[in-house]
Amino acid sequence: MMLHISVEKKLSHFQLKVDFKILDEIVVLFGPSGSGKTTILNMIAGITHPDSGTITLNQLPLYLQKAKPVPIQKRNIGYLFQDYALFPHMTVEKNIIYGIKDKRGAIESPLIQQLLQVMGITHLLQKYPGQISGGEKQRVALARALATEPKLLLLDEAFSALDQKTRSECHDELIRLYQIWNIPVILVTHDLEEAKKLGSRILFMEKGKVIDELINKQHVELYQSNIL
Amino acid sequence: MDFNKDFTPLLLSLKVAGIATIIVFITGMMLARLFTKRNFWGKNAFEALFLLPLVLPPTVVGFGLLILFGKNGIIGRLLLDWFDFQVIFTWIGAVIASTVVSFPLMYQSAQAAFSTIDQKLEHAALTMGASRWRVFWTISFPLAWPGLLSGLILSFARALGEFGATLMLAGYIPGRTNTIPMAIYFAVEAGHMNTASFWVIFIVLIGFSTILWLNWWSRNNFRRYAQESKTDKR
Numbered sequence A: 001m002m003l004h005i006s007v008e009k010k011l012s013h014f015q016l017k018v019d020f021k022i023l024d025e026i027v028v029l030f031g032p033s034g035s036g037k038t039t040i041l042n043m044i045a046g047i048t049h050p051d052s053g054t055i056t057l058n059q060l061p062l063y064l065q066k067a068k069p070v071p072i073q074k075r076n077i078g079y080l081f082q083d084y085a086l087f088p089h090m091t092v093e094k095n096i097i098y099g100i101k102d103k104r105g106a107i108e109s110p111l112i113q114q115l116l117q118v119m120g121i122t123h124l125l126q127k128y129p130g131q132i133s134g135g136e137k138q139r140v141a142l143a144r145a146l147a148t149e150p151k152l153l154l155l156d157e158a159f160s161a162l163d164q165k166t167r168s169e170c171h172d173e174l175i176r177l178y179q180i181w182n183i184p185v186i187l188v189t190h191d192l193e194e195a196k197k198l199g200s201r202i203l204f205m206e207k208g209k210v211i212d213e214l215i216n217k218q219h220v221e222l223y224q225s226n227i228l
Numbered sequence B: 001m002d003f004n005k006d007f008t009p010l011l012l013s014l015k016v017a018g019i020a021t022i023i024v025f026i027t028g029m030m031l032a033r034l035f036t037k038r039n040f041w042g043k044n045a046f047e048a049l050f051l052l053p054l055v056l057p058p059t060v061v062g063f064g065l066l067i068l069f070g071k072n073g074i075i076g077r078l079l080l081d082w083f084d085f086q087v088i089f090t091w092i093g094a095v096i097a098s099t100v101v102s103f104p105l106m107y108q109s110a111q112a113a114f115s116t117i118d119q120k121l122e123h124a125a126l127t128m129g130a131s132r133w134r135v136f137w138t139i140s141f142p143l144a145w146p147g148l149l150s151g152l153i154l155s156f157a158r159a160l161g162e163f164g165a166t167l168m169l170a171g172y173i174p175g176r177t178n179t180i181p182m183a184i185y186f187a188v189e190a191g192h193m194n195t196a197s198f199w200v201i202f203i204v205l206i207g208f209s210t211i212l213w214l215n216w217w218s219r220n221n222f223r224r225y226a227q228e229s230k231t232d233k234r
Helices: A037-045 A092-096 A110-119 A134-147 A164-181 A192-198 A217-227 B008-037 B043-055 B058-069 B074-083 B091-115 B119-127 B132-161 B164-170 B180-189 B193-230
Strands: A003-010 A015-022 A026-030 A052-057 A060-064 A077-080 A152-156 A185-189 A201-206 A209-215
Touching (some): A015 A037, A015 A209, A026 A037, A037 A152, A037 A185, A092 A110, A092 A134, A110 A134, A110 A164, A134 A164, A164 A192, A185 A192, B008 B091, B008 B180, B058 B091, B091 B132, B091 B164, B119 B132, B132 B193, B180 B193
Parallel strands (some): A026 A185, A026 A201
Antiparallel strands (some): A003 A015, A052 A060
């Protein structure tokens, strides 16, 4: 798997200009609020479009200048939003199988069952998002994002609303999921500790540009040892 | 009170208000949705035009409709030439008047309802592969439903009570265009205070119970959401 993004977009206070590649790894976009991190995720997901440039996933173009961009629905990218964006009027079960084409027996499928187990949310299926805690919501949202078997996972400040302990648990779960499914992950955060703990590579952003890059050797080794 | 009343005004009012409400619900919802999603040149002017009947005297609206739908009006002439059909002095004229006058209420409610929906919910549904049509019916519509319903009820009540524009466009023709508000006015004119009182009480009761129910319903709905977020937290 490889994602290549090379785009420019005019934002209100600066010009966003980035060019980087992502392999099967967890890449962290780290930087202060308003540095363009979420905009990058939105462009990859297809929610907004760049002014110019290209975005390709496994050599297939998602966005090419002057061509019609691939619509959001066809990109098959999992997106975990900052406040989870769970559908408040649907049960946890309905939320998780929302993106699955064949709904009948979908919850029994091996993939979903494994997700429910790894995340420890089987007992929440009949509850509504308003009835569960922040950490549980986060896990449900992650399970929902992975249920459609995306080729890439985007996490936007996905842990920032959680308390220290829950956050740490959720970090461990993400690492575990990553080891099982091994799909590229882009994580946006402004928490350096989180960035160091999760990222195999950290891209430091400021005013729409990547100003520095850190390769987390420890992590690369850890991931490789687990995968092999 | 005399109960051997002629109930034509009631049936006619329900028919006119019912049809007007259906038209207003669908068009108001669609336009509100379109206008909350898209930005285009002249959007504000269009919106002002939609809301205009809210601030204009109904007789002015009626006058405008008369100009449009009259024998020599743009639409009136087309209808007459193509279908040999006239809306003036028919119950369809009453439907048109009620539709135009109650439209702003539906439009405003629907717009408020749609604009409070978190866009991220719709985006999340799209990233999971749902079509825009499916996103609308499974996410936007159910979440906007409380607002849409209150718009629906307000529009119905407004359509039921419509008088000025209806009188201008449909006139008062017993058995054809005598809706309840018309019946009241012309009963008073003719000195039939009993008939007038009957319809007045009737329409006050409908209005009162509508508002009562709407208030009860919206309070209940808010309570349900509030409880959901409080219970069962770890």
